[in-house]
Amino acid sequence: MESVQQYKVDKEPQATLAMDPMKFILWLFLVSIIMLFASQCSAYLVRRAEGNWLEFEMPKIFWYSTGVLLMSSAAMQWAFFSAKKDQFKQLKVAISITFVLGLAFLWMQFEGWKELVAMNVYFVGNPSGSFFYVFTGLHGFHIISGLIVLLYSLTAAFKLKVHAKNLRRIQICATYWHFLDLLWLYLFVFLLTFN
Template sequence: METLHPIQVQKEPEATLSVDPKKFILWLFIVSIVMLFASQTSAYLVRRAEGNWLEFNMPVVFWYSTAVLVISSLSMHWAYYSAKKDNFTNLKIAISVTFVLGLAFLYMQFQGWREMVDMKVYFVGNPSGSFLYVFTGLHAFHLISGLFVLLFALVSAFRFKVHAKNLRRIEICATYWHFLDILWVYLFFFLLTFN
């Protein structure tokens, strides 16, 4: 008598989700920055509620620097769009404009610190001033890292390594830059609201 063997059906392997390792690292970095600023803004609110809080007006130059950073986001988007269309001239111009606007933002932050000193708001002294210096200083530090990412993307654009079929560098650059812009807008309005 012949025994029948059950037919074995082989399942096709399930597709695995693949994530670009560099993009994954970028998102981990962004999450860590979000956690850093979330802890700082929470500490700000707790300390403010304890009293002994110096109230002062935000330096006017911070309004202008916010506008500059928002415009830099637009130029960064222009760079990404130009890369998708293989418009290398506009890509180089747009990244360069974004870089210059980033430098202008840093200069304006420095001017904001000078305005604060003129208002007698110092890093050491009342915690309200200390927090403002810490927030703006930490953001400036991360923006400097964003300028290095921009510089790397600009060099890659000049070497024609950024184009419609290779958008990873410009995507990473744009994601990080837009994040830094959103972070500053959040910090700025947080400080306006709770100062």
């Protein structure tokens, strides 16, 4: 009888590693975005090596938009820290600033496209221009999705659903937004280096 009880104690289930399903979905989504842009960068380098490649100077507004996106990332981090400390007023202000800077980034990207057109760099034509529009357009699309996530978090913050004991929304939002910022930095350096 003792040996049976001892056996039962020894065979208790071990704790399993668990991950929040929403965070898991986010990480899968981020990996898919990385794969998408990795394939585009690879195609860019292969096509560039074939020749018939128009070289053009990147409009300065893309430099400024990069600074705006970095500021938005700082504001997002401020929002996260404010949520951890239950500083609701700062949280609302920080998320609002992040949202406005995200909109400003999109507007600046659009203005950059207008400058490219003025330089006779079009979506249809030389592959270098096509790739530039595809890279910036795909990233812009993801920024729009990031703004939707931000809006969701902003609404939750105003309803006081984001606080020190409920950081899930703000963590997902911050992770996605910082990822988009890092992705843009990578694309920006890539396009500067290989244009």
